[in-house]
Amino acid sequence: MSELHILSKRVGIKLKQQSHILVTAESCTGGGVASAITDAAGSSMWFDRSFVTYSNEAKIEMLDVKESSLQEYGAVSEEVVNEMVQGALLHSRGTYAISVSGIAGPSGGSEEKPIGTVCFGWASKQGLREVETVRFSGDRAEVRLQACWHVLSRLEEQLDIAE
Template sequence: MTYAELRVLSKRVGIKLKQQSQVLVTAESCTGGGIATAITETAGSSAWFDRSFVTYSNEAKMEMIGVKSETLLMFGAVSEQTVQEMAGGALERSKGTCSIAVSGIAGPDGGSDEKPVGTVCFAWAMGGSIIKYETVVFNGNREEVRIQACFHALDKLEDILDGD
């Protein structure tokens, strides 16, 4: 997986968002704005992209996009419950009509037996509802995990836009 492949995917997703009159917002933790970067490398992306919330800390998740402290305490930042709240909160606090939320452990440290390095949780929301959420464990170093997470997030959004 390369950054060039990510840009190609991002451009395809952008075309579909524009065709469907959708506006994307992202809530990113472990990807650090990587999804937004890929999207905004396409000229004209302001037609289908509103903003990105880079919520790396738990405090940022709570303050910027309304993740509940109880959710973080009970399930942790890297959980399907947290990314669902991130996806919903990003929509509520933006002009977006669909959202992607990502939180994970890119490494090289921070993993556990339950959540090893490479564990990334995703959620996608559209029209005020969570459409899909899942956890994936990627292999590779920090950079490889992050780029795989960005690609996966946009690839699944493309599937959602295609009606899959």
Template sequence: METLSRLSEEVGAVLLSKKKVLVTAESCTGGGIATAITDIAGSSAWFDRAFVTYSNEAKMEMLGVSSETLSAFGAVSEPVVKEMVQGSLHHSNGTVAVAVSGIAGPSGGSVEKPVGTVCFAWMDLSGWLKIETCHFNGERAEVRRKAIHHALKELQKHFIDEQGSE
């Protein structure tokens, strides 16, 4: 697995070349995606802000996630990350966003959503939307690191694939 620093640099380069501005909405990663990004000098040219919405109240207040969605599906769900990613674009100057919510452990898991379950959503203002749920093995720090890496890797992959289709 490449380093987060190298991956962040590569994501930044492609976002800069496409004149895109990233915003993050993070729960289980606790701002880790934003940290990886802002560790890169010059990232202010392609990164706007991060919403660290660990509690359900923060998801509702800062991102507009509905209480009905949270009640029906739980915070770790594809419907919730979809609302998180939409809200992050609505409440920022971003043009592309990633949202993540998961169960990093060691507790908090269930049969339906075991520890290591992480939901992601990526979206941009041109209409691209990708939502998926992954399961990562490992201790809390490793689950979080894998989630951060995956969030950035999928951004990179999307823009590389997009370049290839132009």
């Protein structure tokens, strides 16, 4: 059993114990977080859906991300992941939401936002609002795996605080 599978199982137990339903909004991870979550048996009790919004158009159409935010800040920004996570809560039955948008590589980076830059958002119906930007190293697969691990690890920490 992979470490990510073990982590997602722990997160699921905590979500279920606290009567929460999770929803994800993913870009660079391409559904990797949802895949890790649904690897856990019984995840339908605490997981609603995932929005895989790889294109800017999908972010606008599915999550109500503002076109002006995408133009001003770019898809890989704390402003956009905040709108993604809010949209995920709005368009689901979730009580907790997470969002991820980043540059996994091997191309697409810039001096301002190098390859490995990933932005995260966490939100809950109870008022949690948090965003963060992290720079990971490694190839595309490693960046994506680290992003999945990070977003679930922070969610686990937030759930521990909420207990």
